[in-house]
Amino acid sequence: MRRRLINSTLAVVLVVIAVFGVSLFFVEARSIESTARDRLQSEAARLVAVVESRIAAGEQVTAAKMASFVPEDRHVLIEQPEHPPISLGVPAGANALTATERGVNGETVTVQQPRSVVDDEITRILMIILVVSLGAVAAAALLAVRQAARVSAPLTDLAETAERLGSGDPRPRHRRYGVAELDRVADVLDGSAERIARMLTAERRLAADASHQLRTPLTALSMRLEEIIATADDRDTVQEEAAIALTQVERLTDVVQRLLTNSRDARSSSAVGFDIDEVVLQQLEEWKPAYRGTGRALVHSGKAGLRAVGTPGAVAQVLATLIENSLMHGAGTVALRTRTTGNQVVVEVTDEGRGVPVELGARVFERTVSGRNSTGLGLAVARDLAEADGGRLELLQQRPPVFALFLSREADQTASAGE
Known part of the structure; x- marks a missing residue:
C-alpha cells in the first residue's frame, strides 16, 4: 500500500x-x-x-x-x-x-x-x-513518503492489534490517528478487545469456581463412600449412607447446573422460600463423619423453624465452604447458630481456632487472598453465591472467627413475627 x-x-x-x-x-x-x-x-x-x-x-x-x-x-x-x-x-x-x-x-x-x-x-x-x-518532483517524493508512512502506519498498527487479539492478548491499545475511518476501526477493535477480555475473565473465573465448588461435594461424597465401605456388614447403615451419597450426587449435579446457568446469565436466580433448618441439618449430617475422624465436634444451636428466601443449593454450598474452612484451618468445636435480625435470617459459623489474620481482615473474601496457603477462592465464591441470592456473607469477628450468612426472611414469616 x-x-x-x-x-x-x-x-x-x-x-x-x-x-x-x-x-x-x-x-x-x-x-x-x-x-x-x-x-x-x-x-x-x-x-x-x-x-x-x-x-x-x-x-x-x-x-x-x-x-x-x-x-x-x-x-x-x-x-x-x-x-x-x-x-x-x-x-x-x-x-x-x-x-x-x-x-x-x-x-x-x-x-x-x-x-x-x-x-x-x-x-x-x-x-x-x-x-x-x-x-517539485523531489518535494513531492518526500511528501509522498511521509504521507504514505502516516497512512500505512495506523493500518499496520491496527493489523498488529488484530493479530494480538487472535493470539489471546485482549488488551486494548486506545490509540487514535486523527482519521475518522481509521479511528472508527480502532474503536471497534478496542471494543472487541474489551469484550474478549471480559469473556476470558468470565471463563477463567467459571473454571476456577467450578473446580472449587465441585471439590466440596466430591469431598463429602468420598467421605460417605468411605462410611459405606466401613459399615458394609450393616445393611441398614449401608442403605442410609448410600442414600446420603445419592443426595451428594444430586447436590453435585445441582452445582454443575448452577455453574452452567451462571455462565450463561450472571443475573439468573432461582430464589425460593425454604426451611433454613433443613439445609443446616443436612450440612451437619454430611460433615459430622469428617469431624469425628479428627476428634472434633460440629454442633448447632439457635432459633428453629426459620424460613429464608434464596436457593437452597447455593446456601448449602456457602455453609459447606464455611464448615470445610473451619475443618481445614480452624480448631476445636465448630458451631452453627441461626438467628434473626430485622427482616433477615442469619446463620453464623464459628470455631475455636486462631481465626483470620489481622492483616487480612475483610480482604479474606477477595480472590487469590489466603492466609493458610489455600487457593483463596472458597470465601470469594461463597460471597458471590450469597450475593446472587440477594444475601451477603460477612466476617463479623476475626478472633475467634465468626462468619455470618445473611438471607432475606420469607415475607409470610416476617408478617407473622410482626403480629
Whole structure:
C-alpha cells in the first residue's frame, strides 16, 4: 500500500509538471521570440529616424557616423536612393531574426539579430523550468513518503492489534490517528478487545469456581463412600449412607447446573422460600463423619423453624465452604447458630481456632487472598453465591472467627413475627 501511495502521488505530480511545464515552455519560447522581434522593429524605427534627421540636416550618412547607434550583436543594413548601401556589424546568418523599416525619403533600414541569442535565452528558460520541475518532483517524493508512512502506519498498527487479539492478548491499545475511518476501526477493535477480555475473565473465573465448588461435594461424597465401605456388614447403615451419597450426587449435579446457568446469565436466580433448618441439618449430617475422624465436634444451636428466601443449593454450598474452612484451618468445636435480625435470617459459623489474620481482615473474601496457603477462592465464591441470592456473607469477628450468612426472611414469616 505504501508503494502504491508513493507511485500514485508521483504519477500525479509528473502529469501536472508535464502538462503545465511543457505549456509554460512553449508560451515562454514564443514570448521571447516575439519580444526579440518587437525589439528589432523598435531599433529599426529608431535608426530610420536617425538617418532621416541626418539627411534633413544636409549631412551625408556614412558608416562611421552610424556605428555608434548600432549595438554590438546586431547587423544593420542602410539603403538610400542613389547611394551605396551601408553595412554595419557582423552578418547574422540565414536563420537570423530580421526587422525592416522604410523612411519617408525612400531610405530603408534592416536590423538583424543572430538566432543563437534567442535560442540561448530560450535554453535558460528551459533549464529554469527543468530545475523547478525536479525540485517539485523531489518535494513531492518526500511528501509522498511521509504521507504514505502516516497512512500505512495506523493500518499496520491496527493489523498488529488484530493479530494480538487472535493470539489471546485482549488488551486494548486506545490509540487514535486523527482519521475518522481509521479511528472508527480502532474503536471497534478496542471494543472487541474489551469484550474478549471480559469473556476470558468470565471463563477463567467459571473454571476456577467450578473446580472449587465441585471439590466440596466430591469431598463429602468420598467421605460417605468411605462410611459405606466401613459399615458394609450393616445393611441398614449401608442403605442410609448410600442414600446420603445419592443426595451428594444430586447436590453435585445441582452445582454443575448452577455453574452452567451462571455462565450463561450472571443475573439468573432461582430464589425460593425454604426451611433454613433443613439445609443446616443436612450440612451437619454430611460433615459430622469428617469431624469425628479428627476428634472434633460440629454442633448447632439457635432459633428453629426459620424460613429464608434464596436457593437452597447455593446456601448449602456457602455453609459447606464455611464448615470445610473451619475443618481445614480452624480448631476445636465448630458451631452453627441461626438467628434473626430485622427482616433477615442469619446463620453464623464459628470455631475455636486462631481465626483470620489481622492483616487480612475483610480482604479474606477477595480472590487469590489466603492466609493458610489455600487457593483463596472458597470465601470469594461463597460471597458471590450469597450475593446472587440477594444475601451477603460477612466476617463479623476475626478472633475467634465468626462468619455470618445473611438471607432475606420469607415475607409470610416476617408478617407473622410482626403480629
